[in-house]
Amino acid sequence: MSRKASGLKAWAIQRLTAIYVGLFTLYLVAVLLFSAPEGYEAWKAWIGGPPVSVALLLFVVSVLMHAWIGVRDVLIDYVHPIAIRATLLGLIALSLIAMGLWAAQALILVRLA
Amino acid sequence: MKFLISRFNPETDSKPYMQAFEVEVTRGMMLRDALLDVKRQDESFAFRHSCGEGVCGSDGVNVNGVNKLACVTPVSELKEPVEVRPFPGRPIIRDLVVDMTQFYQQYKAVKPWLVREDPMPEQEILQSPEDRDKLDGLYECILCGCCSTSCPSFWWNPEKFHGPQALLTAWRFLADSRDQATDERLDELEGPYKLFRCHTIMNCVEVCPKGLNPTQAIGHIKNLMLKNAV
CATH class of the missing domain: 1.10.1060.10 (Alpha-helical ferredoxin)
Structure with a gap:
């Protein structure tokens, strides 16, 4: 863990993704409050448009990276037995990847439809 | 003034316990002076201290849950009963003395x-x-x-x-x-x-x-x- 795991890079990525997630969340809330698309077709058109689609994918990736670094930090702090920590890290990595793939799949299907 | 002091003797105790002491407060008394008074009452009590003026950094203790230097902490600022413990997270050698x-x-x-x-x-x-x-x-x-x-x-x-x-x-x-x-x-x-x-x-x-x-x-x-x- 301590040999290869990054310090500065993880910290910088966490800061960077936090900024993007924060800004994009503001944008999402603003859209939902003031000009929420009405009906499924309008939703599809909004989500499927290239700018929103790409921004949303970037958002999903940012959230996942941010979550990974955060959870890794918690495990490094509190879970010291290496077997338990490795198992937990593995499970969390797999579930984060699954969530990312699921979100990507949904976005791609919307664009294709 | 009432003090609760954490006591631990590795030869006789399995874990630390709190012992009550009554200390007569004098004008301008610092926590270090109070601990010295406790030591006069019970000479088996151990704590580190040296310069008495916040320069040597020997008498750090945990007071009412906050780490402080005993020699620059006026007892008049402390809430009674004053609970004095060793630094948290460090192995205790004896009473307030920890392994640094x-x-x-x-x-x-x-x-x-x-x-x-x-x-x-x-x-x-x-x-x-x-x-x-x-x-x-x-x-x-x-x-x-x-x-x-x-x-x-x-x-x-x-x-x-x-x-x-x-x-x-x-x-x-x-x-x-x-x-x-x-x-x-x-x-x-x-x-x-x-x-x-x-x-x-x-x-x-x-x-x-x-x-x-x-x-x-x-x-x-x-x-x-x-x-x-x-």
Whole structure:
């Protein structure tokens, strides 16, 4: 863990993704409050448009990276037995990847439809 | 004034317990004076102290849940009953005396001395007043340990995380215009443990009896690392 795991890079990525997630969340809330698309077709058109689609994918990736670094930090702090920590890290990595793939799949299907 | 003091004798006790003492308060009494009075009542009571004026950093203790230097803490400021415990997270040797070995190891690990590549000048290495000013708020540390032993990250990983004291010292030498080992020092701090276990909890800033700011120093180190990395 301590040999290869990054310090500065993880910290910088966490800061960077936090900024993007924060800004994009503001944008999402603003859209939902003031000009929420009405009906499924309008939703599809909004989500499927290239700018929103790409921004949303970037958002999903940012959230996942941010979550990974955060959870890794918690495990490094509190879970010291290496077997338990490795198992937990593995499970969390797999579930984060699954969530990312699921979100990507949904976005791609919307664009294709 | 009522004091509850944590007692522990490794030869007879399985775990620490609190013992009550009554101390007569005199004008201008510091906590160290009260502990000395307790020692007069019970000479088996052990605590560290030396200079009595906040310079040597020997008598750091946990008072009503907060790490303080006993010699510069007026008892009039404390809420009764005053609960005095040893520094949290450290192995207890006896009563209020704890084992600070790991704390000193972390201090040693940041190479707390000036490193010069250039040949030594015949006399002193000159420094401008502006560069000297950058060391203010850093060099005053007396290594009492109040900060590091109040830091949760240091509680969980005292063998790997440098802790606020050692990181303040690391920045003290990184910030020194006379030091020439910036890259080596920064390389040494890379990885998830030594520096990056700090989650800016800021207990260190809260308790420092010298009013120093280790969290800010840690921020400076991270920024310098980032600057040198991109």
